[in-house]
Amino acid sequence: MSTVGLTPEPVEAGGSHAVKAQLRLREMILAGALAGGARIAEVAVSELLGVSRTPVRSALMRLEQEGLLESLPNGGYAVRTFSERDVADAIELRGTLEGLSARLAAERGAPPVVLREARACLRRIDELLRQPALDDAAFSRYVAFNEEFHRLLSEMSGSALIAKQMERVINLPFASPSGFVVVQANSPAARDMLLIAQDQHGQVLDAIENREGSRAEALMREHSRIAQRNLREALHGVQNHPLPGVQLIRRRA
Template sequence: MNPPNPSVLSHAEAGGSQVVKAQLRLREMVLAGELPGGARIAEVAISELLGVSRTPVRSALMRLEQEGLLEALPSGGYAVRTFSERDVGDAIELRGTLEGLAARLAAERGAPQTVLREARACLKRIDELMRDPALDDAAFSRYVAYNAEFHRLLAEMSGSPLIALQTERVTNLPFASPSGFVVVEANSPGARDRLLVAQDQHWQVLDAIENREGTRAEALMREHSRIAQRNLREALHGAQSDALPAVKLIRRRD
């Protein structure tokens, strides 16, 4: 068998990089409110704006449809989706259910020690952040990264690639990530206190997993998702609603 042509591989890698670039930038534009809900996406205009050809733009649009940010139009092309408040609440509830299952299985099956050590180290980094009496934007950004890492490790602890995959998929749904609305808290009163509550729940679920308490671990993670539900309500109806432009994609309940 002849070895792959390096020039062909290089071209394919470059094409893949352009797709990722277009996908990330388009996602940013949607979530930053630059592309409002219902807006039709013009391939040519986006291609010119991003400085890439239409082929990677087309692939990026297909991926964003799979993520749920865009919808395919019957006449062709894509438009920015809008979501009902119930849609988002259901997505968060689904994540809590899956993470609860992952935590229970981790406790019942016994989580790998290496993953437990990584999770403990991740939580200690969050503890370090929480020692400051006030959190600036940089600290909130680090919290989001550490929080996402802990939730990823939690899914890995289950020992089920299937559950880890499905949890990743639901986490990628618009607004369903563990830190989907944490930015709304950045400038709100008591933000640090609420993050401390969430962090305490992190430690409790880790303790339950290590002590093989499956029912407790599952209940804790289900309850943990309620924080995101409260943040959703604050993002839509609270004084800090302007802190997250993407909230405009969510249709409020009457």
């Protein structure tokens, strides 16, 4: 098992050293600078980032909670790898929770202000998708709007418990609503798939407003299938996709 051995890069002064160390390490893991199985020790990371061991210890614990690291019996941490089934199950779990959230929103009645915010979010996505092709800046805006829509959907249920569980799920590696959407950026059918996803967004809002709980739930479960498709494309497609962290996923034979 290899250990961290990169050129030290000091973390900027000020703010939370623990948060900055966490962000830097996450970036390195997802970029492939720290390979799956690489052993990461506090002392090595402290020297690498130019901070004391206390914020490093906190950063490593947070990354373990996120699922990117696993603690070792003899101390320290290692970069985790994930089976394709693990990732598919995480996406399925998100779809299940989002479906439940949508059904409860329809049955209980979503707050009008949240529905208006969601409609406004979809209008912004519609404006982006009117372009014949998305450049990098437009695609980044799509990702932000998409994540905002899914956040609002979680809020509509009025359940703090579901919202908390949803937050935990989307923090799992590759399980966020935009976890695999980057795959579509380089796909010949990119814009078509985004249009399908956007149509599903609109339909689920219609179902919630019309108090059609079962339909709203089914639509969100189906919506997560797009992420499953993108996962398969990222791992088994003929094109190479610049998906952050994809090297940590063990492909099925």
